Amino acid sequence: MLIEASAYASRWRDVAPSAKAWFALAGIVAAWLARSPAALGTLAALLMLAALCGARVNPRAYLQVALPPLGFLLLSCLTMLVGPDAHGHWGLTTAMLPTIEHTALRSLAMLAALLGLVLTTPLPDLLNLLRRLRTPELLLDLMVLCYRMLFVMRQAWDESITAQSARLGYRNLRQAWRSTGLLAGQMAVQVWQRAAALQMAADARAYQGTLRFLPAVHPLARRQQAWAALAGALMLAIAVGDRL
Structure with a gap:
């Protein structure tokens, strides 16, 4: 980011x-x-x-x-x-x-x-x-998905940290270690659920295996x-x- x-x-x-x-x-x-x-x-x-x-x-x-x-x-x-x-x-x-x-x-x-x-x-x-250089579309889609998953993981991490802090999950060292362990254990589940939601959103928009972006115009x-x-x-x- x-x-x-x-x-x-x-x-x-x-x-x-x-x-x-x-x-x-x-x-x-x-x-x-x-x-x-x-x-x-x-x-x-x-x-x-x-x-x-x-x-x-x-x-x-x-x-x-x-x-x-x-x-x-x-x-x-x-x-x-x-x-x-x-x-x-x-x-x-x-x-x-x-x-x-x-x-x-x-x-x-x-x-x-x-x-x-x-x-x-x-x-x-x-x-x-890269698309103009004829890079395979599969590789470009993987780049976009990996890039998007970084934001998904960061959002899930921040939201979990906020929720745990509101419940005094980091009030002392022992509690902080316990909260960190619980957070690490739950991250995989949360990221998988959010990735499934992204896939559903893409399917709802008639995703055909290629992600397109509006090209920028560079007159100079x-x-x-x-x-x-x-x-x-x-x-x-x-x-x-x-x-x-």
């Missing part, structure tokens, strides 16, 4: 999804081609500035969305510091530091490219773009795509120049 709220509040909300996708793709390809830490750091900084300054994504929301993948990246880098020495004994080693630096900066640049796309593009726009799409291609070419030039 934080991602979708950021996308609708973004300054690039009305920019053509194809332009943002071209820009993100160019950033990913450039990050894959670049080799030196300086070039990778420059690409990551440019992609972050594009989202924070160009699209004016809330920095706090940006950081909250980036923290889980950054934590996974940090954990992966830390595990690469552990390895066998010349005698076969395991321990901390610095032999992998160049590889860790390269991997971390490349992953950071690619993450910045993806965050710039998802934090500025609402789901309906992404679905229309060609100009925006040209600017995105220019910015992407700049990042690719940095990467190719670094590789050569």
Whole structure:
């Protein structure tokens, strides 16, 4: 929900999804081609500035969305510091530091490219773009259903927490643990019931296996795509120049 709220509040909300996708793709390809830490750091900084300054994504929301993948990246880098020495004994080693630096900066640049796309593009726009790229309809419907179920689960969770709090279910630590256990046990039932209600509503509206959304109109799409291609070419030039 934080991602979708950021996308609708973004300054690039009305920019053509194809332009943002071209820009993100160019950033990913450039990050894959670049080799030196300086070039990778420059690409990551440019992609972050594009989202924070160009699209004016809330920095706090940006950081909250980036923290889980950054934590996974940090954990992966830390595990690469552990390895066998010349005698076969395991321990901390610095032999992998160049590889860790390269991997971390490349992953950071690619993450910045993806965050710039998802934090500025609402789901309906992404679905229309994927449909134009001939993505299978079954995959698109699964994306929509999973997306909708997140809201269903959040609503069921919030309503249950409110009901338990009104009955003093969290007045002390022992009661809080008991209420949390009851809540976890009831979530599956509530989500299943609400999912069945969603299916009934879809059947009542003559659902034929394909979910359609009203496509957004982008009258400046060609100009925006040209600017995105220019910015992407700049990042690719940095990467190719670094590789050569």
